[in-house]
Amino acid sequence: xxxxxxxxxxxxxxxxxxxxxxxxxxxxxxxxxxxxxxxxxxxxxxxxxxxxxxxxxxxxxxxxxxxxxxxxxxxxxxxxxxxxxxxxxxxxxxxxxxxxxxxxxxxxxxxxxxxxxxxxxxxxxx
Numbered sequence: 001x002x003x004x005x006x007x008x009x010x011x012x013x014x015x016x017x018x019x020x021x022x023x024x025x026x027x028x029x030x031x032x033x034x035x036x037x038x039x040x041x042x043x044x045x046x047x048x049x050x051x052x053x054x055x056x057x058x059x060x061x062x063x064x065x066x067x068x069x070x071x072x073x074x075x076x077x078x079x080x081x082x083x084x085x086x087x088x089x090x091x092x093x094x095x096x097x098x099x100x101x102x103x104x105x106x107x108x109x110x111x112x113x114x115x116x117x118x119x120x121x122x123x124x125x126x
Contacts, residue, residue, distance in 0.1 A: 006070050006071065006073070007070070007071045007072075008071075009067075009070055009071075010066075010067045010068060010069070010070030010071025010072070011067060011071050012067065013063050013064075013066060013067030013070060014063070014064045014065075014066075014067025014068050014071065015067070016060075016063055016067070017059075017060045017061065017062065017063025017064035017065075017066070017067055018060065018064050019060070020049065020056055020057075020059060020060030020063065021056070021057050021059075021060030021061045021064065022060070023048075023049060023056075023060075024048075024049050024050075024056035024057040024059075024060055025057055027045065027047070027048040027049055027050070028045050028057075046110050046114070050114065051114065052114070052115075052118055053114065053115060053116075053117055053118040054092075054096075054110070054111065054114050054115065054116050054117075055088070055092055055116060055117065056118075058088040058092065058117075059117055059118050061084065061088070062081065062084055062085060062088065065077070065080050065081040065084050066081050068080070068081075069081045092116060096111070096116075
């Protein structure tokens with residue numbers, strides 16, 4: 001029935017999310033931080049998954065939680081996804097302020113070309 005289909009979709013999304021989050025952490029390499037302290041940001045990472053999202057780790061973690069909520073629709077699983085989105089957005093805003101301070105115009109250019117969550121920009125042809 002539908003519950004099984006939703007469950008399978010949820011498990012797939014959750015697995016994909018976990019892989020994205022893991023790959024994002026790997027590709028950050030030495031710049032990986034949990035939270036950002038000004039002056040300790042490492043170098044700006046803009047390749048790999050960071051071409052499609054400024055926060056692929058968060059996107060992956062949210063997909064993981066959203067997938068679990070689909071697979072196991074219950075108040076706790078749905079609340080977990082919503083609370084995560086809210087706390088991630090708060091953390092992302094503070095990280096963006098620190099990155100803007102550390103990298104200035106470089107970060108502004110990156111932020112202008114890559115969405116905060118996820119998206120695919122058509123490359124502009126000059």
